[in-house]
Amino acid sequence: MAGPKRGRSRLSVKVFPPELGISSEHAHYMMFSLFDINGSLGSTASDTTFRATGESVGLPIPASPSAQYDQGWETENRGVIKSAITTIADAAKAGGESSGGEGFLAGFKNSLKSSFKDEATNLELGNVGKLLAAKMTGTSGSVQGTTGMAMFDESFAVYAGPAYRTFSFSFSLMPLSPNDSDRIKEIVDFFKVNSAPTTLAAGVVRIYELPKAFGITFHNKGKENEYLHKIGKCALTSMNVSYGGEKFNVFDQTDAPVQVDLSLSFTELQLQDSASYAAGY
Numbered sequence: 001m002a003g004p005k006r007g008r009s010r011l012s013v014k015v016f017p018p019e020l021g022i023s024s025e026h027a028h029y030m031m032f033s034l035f036d037i038n039g040s041l042g043s044t045a046s047d048t049t050f051r052a053t054g055e056s057v058g059l060p061i062p063a064s065p066s067a068q069y070d071q072g073w074e075t076e077n078r079g080v081i082k083s084a085i086t087t088i089a090d091a092a093k094a095g096g097e098s099s100g101g102e103g104f105l106a107g108f109k110n111s112l113k114s115s116f117k118d119e120a121t122n123l124e125l126g127n128v129g130k131l132l133a134a135k136m137t138g139t140s141g142s143v144q145g146t147t148g149m150a151m152f153d154e155s156f157a158v159y160a161g162p163a164y165r166t167f168s169f170s171f172s173l174m175p176l177s178p179n180d181s182d183r184i185k186e187i188v189d190f191f192k193v194n195s196a197p198t199t200l201a202a203g204v205v206r207i208y209e210l211p212k213a214f215g216i217t218f219h220n221k222g223k224e225n226e227y228l229h230k231i232g233k234c235a236l237t238s239m240n241v242s243y244g245g246e247k248f249n250v251f252d253q254t255d256a257p258v259q260v261d262l263s264l265s266f267t268e269l270q271l272q273d274s275a276s277y278a279a280g281y
């Protein structure tokens with residue numbers, strides 16, 4: 001099976017090492033393809049949001065590619081004090097109960113009874129008052145010791161939507177020839193330049209054209225790997241380049257470093273749901 005296609009009209013594909021996708025040693029590789037961002041992102045993003053530029057880079061798949069699937073479940077508290085105040089305000093509005101000290105405590109106890117039903121029927125009003133005062137002043141520790149009770153807000157799990165996935169990849173690129181060094185420099189520039197915006201205006205305000213989006217795919221000798229997760233279009237949010245290995249070194253009679261380490265961090269621009277997960281994302 002052929003590796004990444006090269007030399008086709010209007011396509012620019014840079015790969016490293018040169019035998020990527022061809023030799024058995026480098027049969028597994030990943031492609032980073034550039035896209036212009038045309039419109040909306042996130043939950044409204046679709047294929048029409050992105051337009052392929054025809055530029056790509058191919059690199060060996062690094063160790064242990066992974067995907068994390070997070071969902072935005074959050075904790076929301078409903079305060080006991082807030083519930084009591086609401087109860088008292090409703091009673092005062094109806095003209096049936098005072099909003100003074102006794103009315104507040106009675107309303108607070110009624111709120112507890114409403115929340116906890118039978119569990120609250122045996123609560124002593126004096127202890128409830130102590131707990132309320134302790135919660136309001138932040139001294140609940142000592143009150144727990146004297147009343148034998150503790151007070152906490154009711155909590156609920158609230159769904160806040162899917163999270164944007166992030167992906168990180170690290171590559172150690174070691175050239176074996178001047179051509180390899182030139183190709184590695186081109187690959188570094190490919191990521192560096194396209195991760196940044198283009199300035200359209202600068203003055204009172206700054207206006208930028210958005211950076212490019214990156215399509216990321218995994219392959220095995222020219223065929224996309226169906227056993228690894230798919231990735232939606234991404235923004236390159238962070239990039240680090242280290243030159244020369246552990247101790248900086250260059251090839252004889254050149255300035256070309258003997259090793260270039262490249263670390264890339266991406267954030268997916270398309271929100272995923274159960275349907276896209278079922279489709280392999």
